[in-house]
Every structure is written in C-alpha cells, then in structure tokens.
Amino acid sequence: MKVGIIGAAGYAGETLVKWLLKHPTAKLAAVTSRTHAGKPLATVIPGVRGNDQGIVFTPSDAEALAKSDIPLFFLALPHGAAAEFAKVLVPAGKRIIDLSADFRVADLATYEAYYGKHHAPELLKEARYVLPEITDPSWKDTAKIAASPGCYPTSVLVPLVPLLKHGIVSREHIVVNSLSGVSGAGRKVDEFYLFVERAESAKAYGLVKHRHLAEIEEQLNLHTGGKTIIQFNPHLAPMRVGIATTITVPAAPGATIESLYAVWKSFYAKAPFVQILPTGETPDTAYVVGTNRVDMSAAYDPRTKNFIITSAEDNLVKGTAGQAIQTMNLWYGWPETAGLV
Secondary structure (H helix, E strand, O other): OOEEEEEOOOHHHHHHHHOOOOOOOEEEEEEEEOOOOEEEHHHHHHHHOOOOOOEEOOOOOOHHOOOOOEEEEEOOOOOOOOHHHHHHHOOOOOOOEEEOOOOOOHHHHHHHHOOOOOEEEEEEEEEEEOOOOOOOOOOHOOOOOEEOOHHHHHHHHHHHHHHHHOOOOOOOEEEEEEEEOOOOOOOOHHHHOOHHHOOOEEEOOOOOOOHHHHHHHHHHHHHHHOOOOEEEEEEEEEOOEEEEEEEEEEEEEOOOOHHHHHHHHHHOOOOOOOOOOOOOOOOHHHOOOOOOEEEEEEEEOOOOEEEEEEEEEOOOHHHHHHHHHHHHHOOOOOOOOOOOO
C-alpha cells in the first residue's frame, strides 16, 4: 500500500523515511519538502543511500497530494502547518497520521491556551489520540486522523495510566522529571541548540507550562476516570536522542511494589513494545535508542512512602516516527510489529 510523508526532511520525517523503506507492506511513494523539492531522497538523507528506491522529493502541495492515489499520509510538520494540510487531505478521503500537536488535544480551549489559534477546529471531531498500548481499539473504526503522541507524554502515560486506573498510586503530588535529547527540539538553526552550547550542559526548560502538559493531563483524565494534575519538569540533556523520565508519586493505601508490578504485567501482557524491568534495575536510554520500545521499572521508598517510576525511550522512534508506524500497522490490520523489529 502506498504511503506518503509530508515534511520528510526534519528529524521525525527522516526517521519515518528510514523505517518505512524497510516496511514489508507499506510502500513509500511520496516524500515532500518545500525546500528540497526536486532533489533525490539520498541527497537530502544520505543514510538511505543504496535503498532510496529512486524517490525524489516533491513540493508540499496539498491540492496535488489530495488528487494522488496515496491513501495514507504522515504529517511530519510543525503544529499549525499540519492542520492546514489536513483541511485539504481529509475531505479528499485520505487517512492522516499526524506527528504534530494539532490533533493531540481534543479540547479546543486547552489547545489554544498552549498553542494559539487552531487552523482546523472543525476536524477535531474526526481525530483520535492513539497511543497504541493504551487507546481503546475502537479508534480504528471512527478516526480519519490519528494523532500520534508526543515523546514526553509517551514516557509518562505508558507507566502511569494503568497505575492510576487501578488505584495503585495517588492522584495528588505527582512529580515528573524528564530529560530529552536535543533532537526533540527539531531540526532548526538556533544558537541555543548548537553543539558547543549543549555539550557538557543540562538544564530545565518550559517551566511551568510546557506544551506537552496539556496532552498528558487530558489523557490521564480520559483514561483513569478522574482529574489528575501533575508537576512536569522537562530538561534538555547533552545527548542526540533519547528520553529518560522519573515519576515520583505517593503509593495508594495498601499498594505494594508487588501490586504495582502485577498491574503492569497484566496491562501490558500483549504489548510487544513495553519492557518491564525488575525493581532495582532502572532503564537506560543507551539501550532503547534505535528501537520502538519503552523500558520501565519502579521502586518503593518506605521512608517517603513514594513509588519512584522510571522509563526510557528513543524520542524519534517510540516517541515519534516508530509509534506512528505502529499506529499505521494497527489501522490496516497488519502485524503491530511490522517494519519495527
């Protein structure tokens, strides 16, 4: 089946290209870029030399793409721009997997409080937020747009949702500290992200209203049956890729580390991309980079009566492109792991 990537020259788009070229069922039929139109794929993304299948970048022309025979498009675009393309492609009968934030937040007022004006609010009802391990499979029958989760939210929601849902942890005093590789900011020219600025340096940013907070809290509320407010503290770390997240949360009365692990193991028994590590062994970004996996573990502190939950993922794979491919696989009834292992 033919698929296309709109905005294929950024980090997310490049990662999509590399994984889709190896996919056993999907055929990469179009890659677009306003700045690279007319250039061979391997010229812009040298990592695919020898396997570029003769693909050439085409202009990012929504009207032309809407008339193509490609049924599914990945939107690897900044927020705002993605909605503009969706306005043209969805009425033309195309399916969309959006890697931006444009359709991740269902509540329009919340979206606009964090991102500004929404450019296609009429399409919010056509979109479903899809975190494959958590979202009810019924999304496949109703969605025209699959909103792919952000990288930080994936690292928080996967470990936390089942524990809140089953009453293992408190809804109050949840503190989340996350460290991200610099690629999470996208491919752009900015002094702040230069190597000499970021090497040997780590710092908090986006306090106290990082944009991903809206997405995290909305999904926690939706999936766990109650309003949940968290303290979210993102950090920029001196690494190219990867996210390491630590969640400190009070244990619910009667909850034990054994009951926590029992919930995780039951909830994720059929989840091929969730690896639960034993207590005492914490995830390491070094071992998830290049995979579509979330590794996670937990420990209990009897002194503070808190659970300390840790997770790690590749922000460009499970946090972005790989998860989008996982969603495509589920949408079309293919093996969930197709092209990802």
